[in-house]
Amino acid sequence: MDILNKISENLQDGNIEMVSELTKQAIKEKIPPKEILDNGLIDGMNIIGEKFKIHEIFIPDVLLAAKSMYAGMNELKPLLIKAGIPAIGKIVIGTIQGDLHDIGKNLVAIMLKGAGFEVIDLGNDVPPEKFIETAKRENADVIGMSALLTTTMTAMKKVIDLLKEQGLSDKIKVIIGGAPTSEEFARQIGADAYCYDAASAVECVKGLIATESK
Amino acid sequence: MKPILERLKNGEVFVSDGAIGTLLLERGLNEGEPPEAFNISHPEIIEEIAHLYLEAGADIIQTNTFGASPLKLSHYSLQDRTEEINRKAVQCVRNAVKDSVYISASCGPTNRLLKPYGDIDPEDIYKAFERQIRAQIEAGVDIICIETMTDLNEIILAVKAAKTVSTKIPVIATMTFENTQRGFYTIMGTNIEKAVEGLELAGADIIGSNCGNGIEIMIKIAKFFKKYTNLPVIIQSNAGIPEVHDGKITYPDTPDFMAEKAKELIASGVSIIGGCCGTTPEHIKAIRKLFDSLMFTI
Numbered sequence: 001m002d003i004l005n006k007i008s009e010n011l012q013d014g015n016i017e018m019v020s021e022l023t024k025q026a027i028k029e030k031i032p033p034k035e036i037l038d039n040g041l042i043d044g045m046n047i048i049g050e051k052f053k054i055h056e057i058f059i060p061d062v063l064l065a066a067k068s069m070y071a072g073m074n075e076l077k078p079l080l081i082k083a084g085i086p087a088i089g090k091i092v093i094g095t096i097q098g099d100l101h102d103i104g105k106n107l108v109a110i111m112l113k114g115a116g117f118e119v120i121d122l123g124n125d126v127p128p129e130k131f132i133e134t135a136k137r138e139n140a141d142v143i144g145m146s147a148l149l150t151t152t153m154t155a156m157k158k159v160i161d162l163l164k165e166q167g168l169s170d171k172i173k174v175i176i177g178g179a180p181t182s183e184e185f186a187r188q189i190g191a192d193a194y195c196y197d198a199a200s201a202v203e204c205v206k207g208l209i210a211t212e213s214k
Numbered sequence: 215m216k217p218i219l220e221r222l223k224n225g226e227v228f229v230s231d232g233a234i235g236t237l238l239l240e241r242g243l244n245e246g247e248p249p250e251a252f253n254i255s256h257p258e259i260i261e262e263i264a265h266l267y268l269e270a271g272a273d274i275i276q277t278n279t280f281g282a283s284p285l286k287l288s289h290y291s292l293q294d295r296t297e298e299i300n301r302k303a304v305q306c307v308r309n310a311v312k313d314s315v316y317i318s319a320s321c322g323p324t325n326r327l328l329k330p331y332g333d334i335d336p337e338d339i340y341k342a343f344e345r346q347i348r349a350q351i352e353a354g355v356d357i358i359c360i361e362t363m364t365d366l367n368e369i370i371l372a373v374k375a376a377k378t379v380s381t382k383i384p385v386i387a388t389m390t391f392e393n394t395q396r397g398f399y400t401i402m403g404t405n406i407e408k409a410v411e412g413l414e415l416a417g418a419d420i421i422g423s424n425c426g427n428g429i430e431i432m433i434k435i436a437k438f439f440k441k442y443t444n445l446p447v448i449i450q451s452n453a454g455i456p457e458v459h460d461g462k463i464t465y466p467d468t469p470d471f472m473a474e475k476a477k478e479l480i481a482s483g484v485s486i487i488g489g490c491c492g493t494t495p496e497h498i499k500a501i502r503k504l505f506d507s508l509m510f511t512i
Contacts, residue, residue, distance in 0.1 A: 014331075055392075056396070057403070058399065058400075059401055059402050059403070060402060060403060063327065063331035098246025100286075100325060103327070103401075125246070150463040151235070151239060151245050151463075152246065153463070180463070182457075
């Protein structure tokens with residue numbers, strides 16, 4: 001079997017050390033780093049995302065696959081930077097102020113990284129101002145917010161209002177997600193998109209960035 | 215009071231209480247504050263809420279300790295007050311209900327993920343639950359209720375911790391399931407059959423499901439539990455899936471609707487019925503009324 005397939009399969013099985021070793025080997029074999037990324041690591045994460053979406057696998061499987069992806073990325077990153085290969089977009093992500101639930105947000109970050117985005121993860125309990133400051137400083141394309149509690153989800157609107165006030169709503173798009181949120185809620189608070197799950201967040205962000213660059 | 219397990223064995227059914235969080239928000243809890251801190255800062259409010267559910271007709275009243283494990287309290291630098299918070303929470307309910315009903319001590323997830331997929335050792339999860347539960351049992355609680363769990367490994371550690379602290383105090387263990395196209399699974403991948411197997415083995419006395427779903431879905435979940443276990447089954451459902459209207463969050467299931475559906479839960483053999491997110495003393499009152507009407511017909 002082709003080594004990139006092996007990387008993808010071991011990533012899907014959560015074999016962290018194998019993915020690290022195989023990535024090193026692929027680099028040694030002079031396979032271009034972009035190809036290792038796309039056809040090895042990203043390919044594996046795509047399949048993980050699909051299987052997760054249809055509940056064939058669950059959070060522990062995704063987390064182990066992500067750890068494997070990071071192990072491979074650690075080997076690849078210096079080469080990608082050297083080759084000047086940019087990420088396909090930059091996202092600032094976090095769980096909204098007052099909310100300490102971060103599993104869902106972490107899954108979204110994993111899937112976005114797995115799809116080739118640069119993700120700046122602010123963690124949980126993030127104040128509205130911090131989302132804005134970071135997105136401005138980092139020149140991010142998208143802000144992603146998550147809430148699990150009905151008591152905290154309303155704080156998301158503050159971020160969107162702040163963006164509007166500062167005239168940034170065209171430049172920085174907003175996606176939201178989390179168990180109590182919905183398409184309707186996203187529309188009400190003025191978010192650019194609602195993401196039902198981690199896999200659809202990737203499609204969402206890709207769509208938003210595509211319309212932005214037009 | 216007669217031990218609840220004996221009464222369950224005799225076929226008695228019980229009403230447990232509803233949500234606490236929303237009532238606390240109405241009484242001055244700020245968004246983002248830990249509700250458990252209210253046990254020490256506003257004991258009179260905690261007593262009042264316990265009293266509301268007592269008046270509504272609950273046979274089992276829960277303590278305000280869902281997030282009172284030292285691992286979760288550490289987010290607010292309150293971990294050193296674990297014993298005080300849990301003890302005070304039990305005392306508040308005791309003051310309100312005396313010995314008229316059972317007091318059940320809530321223990322929610324630690325929000326930490328176990329190795330290898332997460333970063334915490336099983337021993338640390340176990341120790342955190344042991345510490346929380348020891349404080350609750352020493353304060354005189356009647357039942358331990360480990361709830362809203364999604365990781366079977368974590369809930370098993372919690373049940374074992376409870377059984378290590380005391381073999382005599384009954385343990386309720388409930389998990390939260392998602393209704394997927396491939397059946398009911400927790401977000402961590404446990405189905406109902408596996409949940410039953412693991413919880414029975416760990417030594418839980420009463421098992422079932424809470425949170426995540428409205429009562430209609432819970433009827434289906436209850437039937438699976440009854441299929442796989444002979445232990446008494448508990449169901450504590452949300453008042454439906456939250457909806458947003460004009461920026462306000464509401465739960466669609468009315469007290470009457472829940473009481474109507476609770477009838478089906480009893481018919482399928484569920485022993486304890488109560489509420490989770492979005493339920494109020496009104497919901498519990500309606501379920502109580504239903505229970506009482508059934509008593510007369512039996």
